[in-house]
Amino acid sequence: MGRVIVITSGKGGVGKTTTTANIGMALAQRNRKVVVVDADFGLRNLDLLLGLENRVVYTAVDVLSGQCRLEQALVKDKRRGNLVLLPAAQNRTKDSVNPAQMRQLIAALAKVFDYVLVDSPAGIEMGFQNAIAAATEAIVVTTPEISAVRDADRVIGLLEANNIKKSGLIINRIRPKMVAVNDMMSVDDVTEILAIPLLGVVPDDEKVIVSTNKGEPLVLSGTPTQAGTAFENIARRLDGEKVEFLDLMVKDDLLSKIKNFFTKSI
Amino acid sequence: MPSDDPILKPAAKSEALSAEMLKPEPDQSLSDNPPIEALDPDPMASEAVSGTETIQVDKKIDKTNNDSEVSGTNQPKETPPIDPNLQVRIKTEKGNLCIYLPSEIKKEGSIISYAWSEIIQQIQQRLSGDSRSWDPNTPVRILANDRLLDTTQIQELADILVQANLRLKRFYTKRRQTAVAVVTCGFSVEQQTAQQALMTETTTNPLVADPMYVQMTLRSGTEIRHDGSVIVMGDMNPGSVVIADGDILVWGKLRGIVHAGAGGNAGSIVMAIQMQPSQIRIADFVARGPSNVPAQFFPEVAYVTPQGKISITQAQNFTRS
Numbered sequence: 338m339g340r341v342i343v344i345t346s347g348k349g350g351v352g353k354t355t356t357t358a359n360i361g362m363a364l365a366q367r368n369r370k371v372v373v374v375d376a377d378f379g380l381r382n383l384d385l386l387l388g389l390e391n392r393v394v395y396t397a398v399d400v401l402s403g404q405c406r407l408e409q410a411l412v413k414d415k416r417r418g419n420l421v422l423l424p425a426a427q428n429r430t431k432d433s434v435n436p437a438q439m440r441q442l443i444a445a446l447a448k449v450f451d452y453v454l455v456d457s458p459a460g461i462e463m464g465f466q467n468a469i470a471a472a473t474e475a476i477v478v479t480t481p482e483i484s485a486v487r488d489a490d491r492v493i494g495l496l497e498a499n500n501i502k503k504s505g506l507i508i509n510r511i512r513p514k515m516v517a518v519n520d521m522m523s524v525d526d527v528t529e530i531l532a533i534p535l536l537g538v539v540p541d542d543e544k545v546i547v548s549t550n551k552g553e554p555l556v557l558s559g560t561p562t563q564a565g566t567a568f569e570n571i572a573r574r575l576d577g578e579k580v581e582f583l584d585l586m587v588k589d590d591l592l593s594k595i596k597n598f599f600t601k602s603i
Numbered sequence: 604m605p606s607d608d609p610i611l612k613p614a615a616k617s618e619a620l621s622a623e624m625l626k627p628e629p630d631q632s633l634s635d636n637p638p639i640e641a642l643d644p645d646p647m648a649s650e651a652v653s654g655t656e657t658i659q660v661d662k663k664i665d666k667t668n669n670d671s672e673v674s675g676t677n678q679p680k681e682t683p684p685i686d687p688n689l690q691v692r693i694k695t696e697k698g699n700l701c702i703y704l705p706s707e708i709k710k711e712g713s714i715i716s717y718a719w720s721e722i723i724q725q726i727q728q729r730l731s732g733d734s735r736s737w738d739p740n741t742p743v744r745i746l747a748n749d750r751l752l753d754t755t756q757i758q759e760l761a762d763i764l765v766q767a768n769l770r771l772k773r774f775y776t777k778r779r780q781t782a783v784a785v786v787t788c789g790f791s792v793e794q795q796t797a798q799q800a801l802m803t804e805t806t807t808n809p810l811v812a813d814p815m816y817v818q819m820t821l822r823s824g825t826e827i828r829h830d831g832s833v834i835v836m837g838d839m840n841p842g843s844v845v846i847a848d849g850d851i852l853v854w855g856k857l858r859g860i861v862h863a864g865a866g867g868n869a870g871s872i873v874m875a876i877q878m879q880p881s882q883i884r885i886a887d888f889v890a891r892g893p894s895n896v897p898a899q900f901f902p903e904v905a906y907v908t909p910q911g912k913i914s915i916t917q918a919q920n921f922t923r924s
Contacts, residue, residue, distance in 0.1 A: 379824060390841070391881040391891045427842050428826035432718035 339370075339447040342454050342575075343472035343501070347488030349459030351480045352509040355545060356568070357456040358386040360476075362554040363572030365420035369451040372411065374443065375425040376468035377458035378434060384424050387414060388552025398426035401438050407445055416557065421450075431463040436470035443471035461495060469496065475504035476536060476575075481511050481522035486530055493533060505536030507571060512541045513585045537571035539564050540585050690717075690828045691725040693733060694813075700741045700769060702726065706748045719756060723763070730767040732819035742772035752781045757788045814849070821845070821859060830866070841881055850874070860884070869907045878903040878915060888913050 344357045354377075361373040375383040378398070384390045395410040407423075414420040423446070426433070446453050457468035469475070475496050479489040489506075496504055508527050515521035528535050542564035548555045555565035556572075563583065570580045692703040705717055717725070743764055752760075757774075764771045774785045774792040785792040812831030823842025827833060832849030843859035845851050848866040850873070857875035862884040864871030869886035877900040881892045885905065890913040902918035 394882075394884075394889060427824045428844060430718060430721050430724075432720060 339450045339453055341443055341447050341472045342474045342476055343457050343469050344476045345457035345492055346478040347492040348485045351478050351485050353478050354382045354386055354456050356478050356507060357454050358554045359556050359568035360572050361420055361454050363556045363569045364452050365417040367576060371420045371452045372423060372446050372450045374423045374455045376455050378425045379430045381425040381427050383456050385552060386549055387422055389422055393424045396424045396426040398429050398433060434467050436466055439467045440471040469499055472501055475501050476507055477504055478507045478509055480509050481527055486527055490531055504533050506531055506533050507537050509539045510541040511538055536574055537567055539567040691722055693729050695737055700737050700743045701746060703746045704748060704750050707750055726763060732817045735816060735818060739768040740770050743769045744772055745774050747774060747776040747781055749777045751778055752784055754784045754788050757785055873905040876902050883913055885913055
């Protein structure tokens, strides 16, 4: 029986889908059998981030309505065969699926795959209820902003109410430079409020935008990026390894010192 | 492993699933070659090859395990039309505008048909995009079939029709409860017996339906299904879908997914002013769009070659027997 992990946040735009794509790919690179499930019916994006948009023939709704078999709807990744995507229907809304159907789908997937990563939509309505229905673990993604943290806190409460006790926190898009001058909440500030185990910290990185537009998850890129390495480390931690947290602060302080030195001299 | 799981029949072993995975496109894991080489950036080069270019990867959609479509895919007559009950349909019949609401499909105890909000959305989209097909103040019949409607929903429908300058004439329903609700709202209703409903269903399903005109930009998430040909006057954005039993003509940019000849007719074609699809399906064939964008566009036609591949050629070179 594979692990069913929902990636959720409450607030939109904090990087749930980016996180799902990268962790999924990183786990696949560790030779795990991974299925990423897009639970964002009506606003699906996961296929875009993985660059698999034009391979989608059937969707989860087609499976549920009996128009195809589950295996037919699964899109195998073009780079790693052990990563597959179960796409959401773009032409439907979140109300077209109910938690019982989601449970049925995911139970079938969990029999075959080591990891079932469910990408939850923003919000706490039907789409969220569907996404968490079958999950036994959760990854809560937040950014170091008061609004995102507030929503994440609410979501953690809802997860606990739904008996999902094992959840990990990812703090995304942190800018060490801003934290250093106290313009941004620090990792400690966030963990102090949310009080769940920290799974990883991902720095804000322009390369994420490039990788999204290209449909190539960061963890695939040949030249290592800070954000890519952070996602790889998260995947390793998820897989049970003990990995040190990236020391973003010192590294970036040094970089910025050098940068500042040069900008000042010019 | 228990075999009573309804949606994962063949996965008795985990190997079975990975092997069976993705029947529609078998060579996913291969190179990143764009399967459609049709849209060569250099038009001269493509003309040198007789102006016709072939898409590399075409594959029949695996429908063999789909119980309703076991019969040979080469006989279009035998394949059923696209499920007409799946979406809201709007038709003009004898001066009336008929709005067919999709029926409630039940499966294994749960309902998977459209939610009411989706139905309202579809009606609104269709009424705004298809308005050239009827005159203002056209009387409207709403065929609710077996769908249960309450008074607020009926009022919602009536309001939409008023906004669209249409006159609600009569409801048709199979359910007594709906009929009562309609009367409560002050509209006229006709309750059909199951047999009557069956009769109307067959008479409204001619072999070849009238073409459907859609005058709007089809945005992501919009899906148009029609049991005839579809003419889109506007662009199809990525994420939009048109599924037609006949041909599909896009007078604009085709960037979404098109499925022509969905009933199984491989002779169907797709035409577009600017052909840039993310996926083309004709009958049981599927082809992926190119990943690179050509420098220049020409009106183009996609069709199935006798060799069983989806090809794209410039419209001016397109001649068929």
